Amino acid sequence: MAGQANPFESLQEQVDDAAAFLDAPPGVLTRLKNPERVLETNLTFERDDGTLETVRAYRSQFNGDRGPYKGGIRYHPGVTRDEVKALSGWMAYKCAVVDIPYGGGKGGIAIDPADYSEAELERLTRAFATELRPLIGEDRDIPAPDVNTGQREMNWIKDTYETLENTTAPGVITGKALDSGGSEGRVEATGRSVALAAREAFDWLDRDVSGATVAVQGYGNAGSIGAALLDNLGADVVAVSDSSGGIHAADGLDPRAVKDHKAETGSVSGYGDAASITNEELLTLDVDLLVPAALENAIDEDLAGDVRADVIVEAANGPLTPDADDVLVEKDVYVVPDILANAGGVTVSYFEWVQNRQRFHWTEERVNEELERVITGAFEGIVDAFDVHETPNLRTAAYVVAIDRIVDAYDQAGNWP
Numbered sequence: 001m002a003g004q005a006n007p008f009e010s011l012q013e014q015v016d017d018a019a020a021f022l023d024a025p026p027g028v029l030t031r032l033k034n035p036e037r038v039l040e041t042n043l044t045f046e047r048d049d050g051t052l053e054t055v056r057a058y059r060s061q062f063n064g065d066r067g068p069y070k071g072g073i074r075y076h077p078g079v080t081r082d083e084v085k086a087l088s089g090w091m092a093y094k095c096a097v098v099d100i101p102y103g104g105g106k107g108g109i110a111i112d113p114a115d116y117s118e119a120e121l122e123r124l125t126r127a128f129a130t131e132l133r134p135l136i137g138e139d140r141d142i143p144a145p146d147v148n149t150g151q152r153e154m155n156w157i158k159d160t161y162e163t164l165e166n167t168t169a170p171g172v173i174t175g176k177a178l179d180s181g182g183s184e185g186r187v188e189a190t191g192r193s194v195a196l197a198a199r200e201a202f203d204w205l206d207r208d209v210s211g212a213t214v215a216v217q218g219y220g221n222a223g224s225i226g227a228a229l230l231d232n233l234g235a236d237v238v239a240v241s242d243s244s245g246g247i248h249a250a251d252g253l254d255p256r257a258v259k260d261h262k263a264e265t266g267s268v269s270g271y272g273d274a275a276s277i278t279n280e281e282l283l284t285l286d287v288d289l290l291v292p293a294a295l296e297n298a299i300d301e302d303l304a305g306d307v308r309a310d311v312i313v314e315a316a317n318g319p320l321t322p323d324a325d326d327v328l329v330e331k332d333v334y335v336v337p338d339i340l341a342n343a344g345g346v347t348v349s350y351f352e353w354v355q356n357r358q359r360f361h362w363t364e365e366r367v368n369e370e371l372e373r374v375i376t377g378a379f380e381g382i383v384d385a386f387d388v389h390e391t392p393n394l395r396t397a398a399y400v401v402a403i404d405r406i407v408d409a410y411d412q413a414g415n416w417p
Helices: 007-019 026-031 081-097 118-132 151-165 189-204 221-232 255-265 279-283 322-330 344-358 364-389 394-413
Strands: 037-046 052-062 069-075 104-109 141-145 213-217 236-242 245-248 275-277 289-292 311-313 334-336
Touching: 007 026, 007 081, 007 322, 007 394, 026 394, 037 081, 037 118, 052 069, 052 081, 052 118, 052 141, 069 081, 069 151, 069 344, 081 104, 081 344, 081 364, 081 394, 104 118, 104 141, 118 151, 141 151, 141 344, 189 221, 189 289, 189 311, 189 334, 189 344, 189 364, 213 221, 213 279, 221 236, 221 255, 221 289, 236 255, 236 279, 245 279, 334 394, 344 364, 364 394
Parallel strands: 069 104, 069 141, 213 236, 213 289, 289 311, 311 334
Antiparallel strands: 037 052, 052 104, 236 245, 245 275
């Protein structure tokens, strides 16, 4: 699989592609292609044996024209400055395309969390929260979970911030546990938006997602929940994979049983009688729907030539390079872009933030109904832009919608000083 494309350069190319369909001044366009600020810091923390270790961490804030910065924190050895810049940009456009009042943010620590104990991860997380303290806040920058982080880490950040600020501010972070101010439906939100986006795309193409064959690359939170919800819609999940490899069963897999198997063994490999396949083999299976749900740059120009899926719904951020997009347009493969497909996470994070600010709690039914309204409405807006501007693909149409909204907000505020 690909891994060499610079994600920040990919983001900038995507913005340029969309800007060609809009009348944005060059100075504004430059603003839309670069973060406003990036924190790069070294965190020194104590290991369980008493030794000290220093690791690199980042937080990028990308365009606050529409509201406070919003975006996840990931723990992964591949975290770099350019990666978080790209991810914060994708988040800014993601929030704009689903029309929620946020800018873009993203952060991360360059570690493999499997190498550390829970106590070490807590000390490291609290050290990062201390560095983030001047930047974050309910009306400034609201982090959330991302790759290899979850409710536990969000609870630690919330507690650290509140302790240092001597206040109660549950809205400073989202993706928290319910008893710490989290929202119903947040854990399932990203996978749910993937399933909703797939349903809308198939309906737009006059096809039925029920009976569609599905392959899912990446079986973490988004991939496993998306697979289960697609199964609920009647789709036939025939292949899934994680970092250790994949499995394929032409007669279909039980997504929930596969998730249980992974929880027990640490991998989807070895599940039942399913055949073993590589991640690359999964990405090139002859299926109706492909869901890349791992990391960026999963499909490059070369691999795109071998893709046989009819529809791709991006559960991960940036899983296709711009060159891969060009190839897939020529192959008439429809791609539902990440800035819509995985926007369920940030949308329900917004709902969580609203509940925190109101000191009020929504039911799961209300959360899911509101999420469906947002995702289906955003998909309709993208399709309208696709038709009106005659863009080459849905990704460019999504960026046209998002950029137009951000430019409007910028124009309305004016440039000061």
